[in-house]
Amino acid sequence: MEEKKLPKVGEYHLVVDPFDVDFSGHLTLAMLGNHLLNCAGFHADARGFGITRLNEDECTWVLSRVALEFDDLPMEYQHFSVSTWVESVMRMFTARNFEIKDQLSKTIGHARTIWAMINLQTRKPVDLLNINEGHLVDWINDEKECPIEGPSRIKVTSKEPVETISIKFCDIDINGHLNSMRYIEHILNLFSLDFFRTHRILRFEIAYIQECLFGDRIAFFLDHDDTGTYQIEMRNAASNEVVCRSKIVTAER
Amino acid sequence: MEEKKLPKVGEYHLVVDPFDVDFSGHLTLAMLGNHLLNCAGFHADARGFGITRLNEDECTWVLSRVALEFDDLPMEYQHFSVSTWVESVMRMFTARNFEIKDQLSKTIGHARTIWAMINLQTRKPVDLLNINEGHLVDWINDEKECPIEGPSRIKVTSKEPVETISIKFCDIDINGHLNSMRYIEHILNLFSLDFFRTHRILRFEIAYIQECLFGDRIAFFLDHDDTGTYQIEMRNAASNEVVCRSKIVTAER
Numbered sequence: 265m266e267e268k269k270l271p272k273v274g275e276y277h278l279v280v281d282p283f284d285v286d287f288s289g290h291l292t293l294a295m296l297g298n299h300l301l302n303c304a305g306f307h308a309d310a311r312g313f314g315i316t317r318l319n320e321d322e323c324t325w326v327l328s329r330v331a332l333e334f335d336d337l338p339m340e341y342q343h344f345s346v347s348t349w350v351e352s353v354m355r356m357f358t359a360r361n362f363e364i365k366d367q368l369s370k371t372i373g374h375a376r377t378i379w380a381m382i383n384l385q386t387r388k389p390v391d392l393l394n395i396n397e398g399h400l401v402d403w404i405n406d407e408k409e410c411p412i413e414g415p416s417r418i419k420v421t422s423k424e425p426v427e428t429i430s431i432k433f434c435d436i437d438i439n440g441h442l443n444s445m446r447y448i449e450h451i452l453n454l455f456s457l458d459f460f461r462t463h464r465i466l467r468f469e470i471a472y473i474q475e476c477l478f479g480d481r482i483a484f485f486l487d488h489d490d491t492g493t494y495q496i497e498m499r500n501a502a503s504n505e506v507v508c509r510s511k512i513v514t515a516e517r
Numbered sequence: 518m519e520e521k522k523l524p525k526v527g528e529y530h531l532v533v534d535p536f537d538v539d540f541s542g543h544l545t546l547a548m549l550g551n552h553l554l555n556c557a558g559f560h561a562d563a564r565g566f567g568i569t570r571l572n573e574d575e576c577t578w579v580l581s582r583v584a585l586e587f588d589d590l591p592m593e594y595q596h597f598s599v600s601t602w603v604e605s606v607m608r609m610f611t612a613r614n615f616e617i618k619d620q621l622s623k624t625i626g627h628a629r630t631i632w633a634m635i636n637l638q639t640r641k642p643v644d645l646l647n648i649n650e651g652h653l654v655d656w657i658n659d660e661k662e663c664p665i666e667g668p669s670r671i672k673v674t675s676k677e678p679v680e681t682i683s684i685k686f687c688d689i690d691i692n693g694h695l696n697s698m699r700y701i702e703h704i705l706n707l708f709s710l711d712f713f714r715t716h717r718i719l720r721f722e723i724a725y726i727q728e729c730l731f732g733d734r735i736a737f738f739l740d741h742d743d744t745g746t747y748q749i750e751m752r753n754a755a756s757n758e759v760v761c762r763s764k765i766v767t768a769e770r
Contacts, residue, residue: 282558302536433539437539
């Protein structure tokens with residue numbers, strides 16, 4: 265019961281390592297994603313529903329969707345903080361939110377994430393209301409607000425791929441799948457350096473639909489409109505199955 | 518003069534973040550490289566010859582060569598340490614060595630690196646015996662041994678590229694060049710997941726020869742022999758100039 269003394273919101277203090285920045289000196293989106301997932305892990309572990317505890321029950325968390333909005337990103341050597349909390353728990357999914365603050369404690373971004381849990385043997389979903397003796401719901405925080413919209417429906421109509429890649433060794437994570445953050449990198453790699461010199465990302469969404477394995481050929485389909493919104497679909501080129509969808513809202517700098 | 522009180526060898530304590538591991542759960546080579554460069558930065562900054570101080574003089578460090586040997590690599594969530602020191606200083610180059618220890622303080626690897634310094638305006642080499650009022654030599658440590666061979670001469674004879682890639686947005690660092698660690702990833706990406714399931718790397722060498730820019734097409738040439746040694750040359754496909762050479766010594770698991 266000692267766990268209960270922890271606050272519902274966990275806050276973690278981080279610093280931007282010099283090699284984790286892009287051409288502009290700002291933390292990359294993939295590294296920001298890594299930090300958010302790490303903070304989610306710290307928060308869950310400390311409260312009895314982290315990977316370590318769940319693996320004993322042969323379960324694991326699966327990241328399903330992310331929506332991320334930011335006004336700014338920290339630069340190399342700068343300190344920043346990530347707060348995270350559970351917003352809701354349903355049978356199949358739980359919502360976890362994040363707030364990102366800069367070195368002066370000014371809020372610079374938010375994220376909403378949706379997670380499922382699967383059994384490692386059957387790969388089938390597990391009822392979240394039953395795990396950890398039903399105590400996951402005790403951690404729901406309904407005081408802190410997350411003022412961004414949740415993940416939206418992404419629909420791509422383009423039929424001609426703009427790019428096709430093969431999944432390579434350094435893409436693969438400890439589960440033998442395409443690393444969650446590498447999906448983001450491959451999506452951003454559809455754009456040019458000049459695009460990011462002249463545009464900034466206001467909102468980034470990703471929906472993870474299927475795992476990718478070493479050697480898989482992945483085709484990228486891209487729709488965009490004149491409001492600076494890009495919708496991307498990644499398909500397994502062999503099966504034509506959708507593996508991921510993403511939406512990026514940009515503005516000119 | 519207070520700086521002089523610091524030991525010549527700097528030791529830094531690190532932990533393997535969960536998303537920095539490969540399929541086997543071990544720290545990736547690129548992330549190990551990042552950690553070594555970060556530790557080099559901490560060591561140099563604290564002793565008055567880091568990037569921050571040098572930028573005031575419009576100079577910066579340029580990594581020229583790396584040779585790395587290891588018996589083991591730490592796994593996710595494990596603690597490890599990196600010690601680093603200056604071995605020698607000449608006019609054009611300085612040698613910096615590293616020792617890597619696991620969570621039980623057992624030595625698991627070593628690295629030798631060679632660095633030059635350039636003027637940011639002219640991009641020409643700077644005399645290392647003159648920087649920081651000649652005090653760089655005061656930091657030479659001749660007590661600690663680095664029991665691995667230095668970078669060797671790498672010669673690739675193959676004329677047919679095994680792979681050609683384009684440099685993409687997420688490859689680019691704050692200087693607008695291919696990130697040093699991404700060279701390593703692109704080289705490892707020449708090999709299959711099955712190769713790394715059945716082989717382990719004993720020694721990895723890389724010689725950085727030329728910068729790569731966004732959009733550059735890079736061709737990879739590969740020689741290998743039956744002792745498990747692979748030699749790789751990266752060439753700019755447009756100019757045919759060599760941008761990087763690497764040697765990887767492997768053994769069957």
